[in-house]
Amino acid sequence: MRLSLRARLLLLTTGLLLAGLTLISAVVSSQLERYQLDRLDSQLRSFTEIIAQVSPSGPNREQPARPELLDPALDLIGAPYLAYLGPDGTVVGTLRSSRVAAASFPADDALRSLPVDGSAVVLRAANGSGRWRAVARPAVGWSGTVIAAAPLTEADATIAKLRTTSLVSGAALLVLLTAIGWWALGRGLRPLRRIEHTAAAIADGDLTQRVPGLAAPGTEIGHLAASLNTMLGQLEQAFADRAAAETRMRAFLADVSHELRTPLVGIKGSTELYRMGGSDVDEAMGRIDREATRLTVLTQDLLLLAQLDEAPEGQLDRAPMDLRTIANDARHDLRALDPSRSITLTGPQGRGAPGPAAVSGDEDRLRQVVTNLVGNAIAHTPAGTPVRIGVGTEGDHAVLVIEDEGPGMTEEQAGRVFDRFYRADQARKHSAGAGTGLGLAIARSIARAHGGDVVLRTVLGAGSSFRLTLPLLVSGQADVRRVQLGHAGNAE
Template sequence: MRERLRDIPLAGRLVIAFVGLLTLGLTTGTLAMTLILQFRLYSQVDDQLRSSAAILADAALEEIAGDRDSTALPSDYYVVVQGRLLDSQVLALPSTVDEYGAPDLGRYSFPLSSLEDPTPTTVPNSEGGPLWRVITIPVYERTSGAVAGSMTIGLPLKGVSQTMSAFLSRVLLVDTAIVLLGAVLAYLLVHRSLRPLREIEATAGAIAAGDLSQRIPPGPTSTEVGSLAHSLNVMLTTIENSFAAQRASEERMRRFVSDASHELRTPLATVRGYGELYRLGGIPEGELPGAMQRIESEANRMASLVADMLQLARLDEGRPLDLGAVELTHLAADAAANLRVLDPTRPVQVVGLTTTRAPRVIAFADEERVRQILSNLTENALTHTPAGTPVEFAVGSDGPFAVLEVRDHGPGVSPEDAAHIFGRFFRVDTSRSRASGGTGLGLAIVAAVAAAHGGSASAAETPGGGLTIRVTLPAGED
């Protein structure tokens, strides 16, 4: 039975449950009304018997004494007189017996009731017809007042049966109409109420087919279905974003591997070429030191590329940072000193964002990672600007962020290139970068380190010409 119920759709089960409860309620109400009506009709018959008992008793005694004709008795009554001083007689009109039959008094014990408050009893019909309601009262001698016998007076319950039958037929007809109407209304209401669930089912099917952009039509969150739709939409958005992030990560990884393979192919080909040339004896003795220097240079370039790739991989993994208070002004001064050593011809300054004197700026950051940012930006300015080009290291604050800028006054980059300058393996001048040994990952590492701190990296044109790299980091306290 349970398995069959499980096979029925939810809408069908709800309609069946509603119709079942409605039927149970109507059946209970009909039964209660039937019992109440039957009690009231029986009470009316009992009142009629009680009110007419004394009159019927006198009329029956007069008929027995020959003083009255039996036709004087009420037509529907059936009277049985019996006793030690009275001859047992049945007083009833033939038309009454023909229409209603006679009460079956074979098992009736004829209990005497007081004349003032007789107790009625229901007995069967001797001919299988309608039931009879009877009472038995004592009969007294007129002269002595002694009990001479008993008189049983009965009324047929045919009228009660007919009334009950008519009532039940009409009530059952109304109940049936109510149940049918309730079933139709329940189906319509359930079908309408479950429409959001069908929409959820259709959306789930579309999502299962691969369309993660599908959403369930929203509804009032005060309802169970509306709350479910809202929760599912939030979950679907999260899943779609997760899949999008995964696809983007996979795309970045494929592009990264492709670019890394391409970048490693040139130095590997150079090393392999020199190795084969040396094995074949194609390198003169006097050119051997230069060939070895070239192999060493390409090996260093590969080592630098692998180190940068490893650094980016660690940043992508989200490894924890050693955060603390870092004085950006001091680190900027160290980077400026390093640049002066690398290119003494360059004018190098440490300034404020809007002033010529650098303020004391504290960032909440990992000091080693900040030094790496400055090292990469210094190398970028040194590599991509002519010798003697001025460079400024600017520090300051912008709301909750500490700001570090490296400004050069070189040729700069176009707006199109500036939009991609932090991309991995991106080069404005590919040939010149490779010749200078750049990997194309320096600015990508800068952006990744800034993002790991909750900051950002951006590129803009330096006033008067050149490139400004701006890095924001969370501000700190001493």
């Protein structure tokens, strides 16, 4: 079974802490032991050097040892055992503390093996009960060796106590820090659990869930929460867009089916009526021709929209041109369709004369855009309603405006006017001469294929203004000049 992140982190930190405490304890014990041995070695060397020079004739065997004086003296200098070796290595004299049992002193054989250069050596007691530290030096004035030895019992007890204390205190500290670490890791990982719960809720379908502000924005958890919330917002928007797209697609397919069925039903009805003798050939063929034309236009519009959706740039045959040419032709078209209207040709803001608007575009497609906008103004405003056509530049864009003083639209109508098959005037949906509801959708798709757009500005009761904006031609002054000369020739 895999351990949790909290348990793994705790095991890692506990292992590192244990290794650190063990290393520190070993270093401290080693240093303390080395210090004690160095201090004891220094005392033994000094003592042997003094004793080697004080007894030039060797040990005095005739003077009996007095324990009440000898023991404090030996304890004072830290050497409870003093031995004299003859030239042949035999022990010729000793001074021993009465407080130490005779069997606990080093064996004579061990004393003979000591180097006489003052090096300190560790010896075992004769009965194996402990360790001794011994130093040997040659005697001065006679052929012998002076040896001083001190037990390591106290030093060993000190080291053992230190190690025991380190072990107990280290274990207690390890337990305490492990408990604190478990609590701290749990508190530190709590935001991740909150994120996990949020993700689980989202996986169950609740896309409105967000990660709460679990930490300061500048921390790692804060950055993670902000990034997750941004991602969740995008996911929610993507799902909402997909749902909306599916809804629009279903509505689109329903509208397409309905729009295609209407002319087909008309054609079918005309043939049935003629077959039953209810109409003559000319009347039946006329109705069939009108419905077939309507069906052809609808099919062509749908095909164009599909092509613009799939590969918009591939449907354009670009060339340098000036939007003033199309604006001037739109004025003539409006006059021909409704001579009673007042039509003015101005700059884009409604002031001054039309300005140059050189673009790189497909003239036929852009004419289709303007024709749809003009047809929309004719179809949705009363006869005689004034119309303004503005053309020129605004910033780095060429602009062509079709503005009427008609009834305008509501906010809901303005938000859907570019939807496919949408008609603001539902009463005209199936009236004679009514459009398919694709004109404005086609106009916007063509404009966006050129890198521009068509936008609507309208107020209910105060008219509507459709603005076609396209990027200005920037390929060179020669192209602009050629477009302007061509416009001048067309005007003549």
